[in-house]
Amino acid sequence: NAGxxxxxxxxxxxxxxxMTLQCTQDMNHNYMYWYRQDPGMGLKLIYYSVGAGITDKxxxxxxxxxxxxxTEDFPLxxxxxAPSQTSVYFCASKLAGGPDTQxxxxxxxxxxx
Amino acid sequence: AQSVTQPxxxxxxxxxxxxxxxxxxxxxxxxxxxxxxQSPGQGLQLLLKYFSGDTLVQGIKGFxxxxxxxxxxxxxxxxxxxxxxAAEYFCAVxxxxxxGKLTFGQGTILTVHP
Numbered sequence: 001n002a003g004x005x006x007x008x009x010x011x012x013x014x015x016x017x018x019m020t021l022q023c024t025q026d027m028n029h030n031y032m033y034w035y036r037q038d039p040g041m042g043l044k045l046i047y048y049s050v051g052a053g054i055t056d057k058x059x060x061x062x063x064x065x066x067x068x069x070x071t072e073d074f075p076l077x078x079x080x081x082a083p084s085q086t087s088v089y090f091c092a093s094k095l096a097g098g099p100d101t102q103x104x105x106x107x108x109x110x111x112x113x
Numbered sequence: 114a115q116s117v118t119q120p121x122x123x124x125x126x127x128x129x130x131x132x133x134x135x136x137x138x139x140x141x142x143x144x145x146x147x148x149x150x151q152s153p154g155q156g157l158q159l160l161l162k163y164f165s166g167d168t169l170v171q172g173i174k175g176f177x178x179x180x181x182x183x184x185x186x187x188x189x190x191x192x193x194x195x196x197x198x199a200a201e202y203f204c205a206v207x208x209x210x211x212x213g214k215l216t217f218g219q220g221t222i223l224t225v226h227p
Contacts, residue, residue: 042217099164
């Protein structure tokens with residue numbers, strides 16, 4: 001199993017550009033999450049999904065969109081990139097609710113200039 | 114609203130010394146508590162978790178943590194630190210009714226001196 005994979009690893013965007021961060025898991029997990037990590041701030045939840053076709057906002061959803069058409073994939077879309085979106089983005093997944101462990105991908109480091 | 118506080122932003126210890134990283138949480142119901150570790154440029158790896166039962170939980174790499182409900186704390190400990198333990202450590206809280214969503218603390222950076 002590859003676990004949770006994310007592409008790309010690094011990306012530089014210009015202000016106003018758009019892009020999609022890809023996340024795929026091969027563990028047949030129902031729950032998937034997107035976090036952003038800023039220095040000294042820990043991780044903040046952007047969006048999450050509890051199954052294909054079901055998504056909901058987290059703590060910091062503004063400027064982002066998600067979709068979940070399959071169990072495996074949970075892409076994160078930035079429509080109009082802003083410098084405030086410069087961050088490291090992590091995707092995570094878990095099998096079900098409760099105390100199950102969340103498994104994290106390696107992250108995407110995004111810089112918006 | 115749930116929250117997690119890690120009071121120490123940066124801790125420095127000597128190799129072989131003991132370690133305790135503090136974590137205080139606020140959660141309205143029975144919490145599930147986690148400690149994750151992040152090495153530079155890497156994703157997060159679970160060290161240990163607590164959700165019920167024995168309040169002293171053992172994790173990987175020789176780490177343990179103790180849940181103290183009366184103090185709303187879940188401190189991480191290791192009796193003898195190795196240079197490879199240098200990393201950033203995150204405490205997180207979640208619960209059974211929150212769709213598995215986690216709230217993370219700000220993180221504690223651990224530096225290990227030889």
